[in-house]
Amino acid sequence: MNKLQAMEVFVQVVDAGGFTRAADNMKLPKATVSNLIQGLETALAVKLLHRTTRQISVTADGAAYYERCLRILSDVREAEESLSRTKLSPSGRLRVDAPTGLARQMLIPALPDFFERYPDITLELGCSDRPVDLIEENVDCAVRGGELGDSALIARRIGVLGFVTCAAPDYIARYGTPLHPRELERHRCINYFSSKTGKVYDWDFSRDGERIQLPLPGLIALNDSDAYVTAGLAGLGVVQMTDFALTDYLRDGQLVQLLADWTSDPVPIHVVYPQNRHLSAKVRVFVEWVSDLFAKHPGMRGAPPTTSTG
Template sequence: MTAQISLDRLTGLIAFARAASLGNYTSAARSLGVSPSAISKSVQRLEAQLGLRLFARTTRSLTLTSEGRELHEKTLRLLRQAEEIEQTATAARSEPSGTLRITAPLPIGVHILSPAIPKFRALYPKLSIDLRLADQHIDLIEEGIDVAVRVGELADSRLISRRLGWHRIAAFASSDYLSRRGIPLHPDDLPRHDCLTFRYQSSGQLLRWPFKVGTKIIEIVPEHAVVADASDAVAAMAVAGGGICMSPTYVAATFVKAGLLTPVLAEFAVDLFPITALWPESRRSNPNVKAIVAFLQEVFPMPAPWDVVMVNG
């Protein structure tokens, strides 16, 4: 007789695997699009069915028991095999369809991807888009992500990558601020100005402002008047005349075109990191992934329009 797994138990395994990977029910629920209580109940039913305690629970997190660790490894193998089955079926289709899951840093998602997605959907109306924006990197394979757009040099043997462009950051200020406080001509002038700086949400570290001085690239952490952990907030404060900010050009470009921000120290700006598209090896032949990767290369042209504003204003 062939053993059969019930749908209820399979649901419990999925909930358990996601909760174990992410460390809590809330994150697992968010990634699966259900409520935390649904995740908790599924895991509790699974424990009752198996007669095992899978988690040592605290008020803040979940810790796997020894039995839970062993089951987690086996469950991940099972889910990866299910993923391969799904990808084989998807690759058999010639036309992109279904749900395409994309993740990207918040500012790239807001300023570059979101305005482009309607055009992409017009090309592929059978596709629905699940766009997830966060500064924290997530595991593409465990989260079921099709394509990630990320900043920086990234190495993961399970992923395929393609360079899209450059993450260029530069200094900006409003004309009102510059008329009151003067225009800095060299990075050494920054201590005499109000600086608006950015703090990374993932690490809590302050952004080091990079400048190319002669043949060298220097990085400084200026004394700041205000610090914020969102690029758009920093740019908005600069627009309001609060001081000089260091911002990605794709965030500042709209304000520069509208005359609300002016590039400063532009001759010292540097291309800091590459912007890269990544996708799991298992999705190499996926028509959805092929379509979005080709489209992303159009979305990130060279030169990028948001960098051109540094020259043309």
């Protein structure tokens, strides 16, 4: 049995939801597909699929094996792609993860340019403020904000985000305008908490060498950037968010900047990917493209891109 072919057939059967459709997709006889799956189950000594006359479903062992097969087949394709000198355009599935706000406001609007350059890449873009495990979840690369702690990843710094403190006009009319960060302790503030740890983040302010970091009271805490901005627009309290995310609302008067003479700690933005992905052409072109996109974006306070592990 050709083990690699059997893996490809198994993945196709799971993706297609049946033997007949998988056989059609691969232009193979249905008997060949069935025999390869049976041979694979025999070699592994596990049942990969539950079969009925109407449908198939994946066993627990089959689901785990399916994820491993995806990685192995992806690695094989990437190795072939990296060694091919005649490959004019990268191709295949590319799984990327990015924070919700950055994806909505920066990445997605620019994707027509990416696909015009690389029409053979199929992109799967996960949009979430939850930090994903790239290895465990089979993600090729991710855009991340903040300091990095995973030494198993290659990181390329692509920009810096500044923050602004503001509130809706209705909130200010009701509760007044704070003139000093410590006055926020008497206000309602919309807090943000980590999706990973559940920790509510402190607020920070700096001016003329003075730095203040403090927890602030609030009726609500959120862990999604879009929901966070929406809460501020609804007048639920004071928000502190990246200035690029609030530019339109500040310009239109839906939000009003507070404490303009104070600044907050900027946050570095990185594109990160596992060390074993560095030979992949599709990862390489995406990293270059997103680095260039962020470097030119007016919402970024760009530092020259740097690459490191960590």
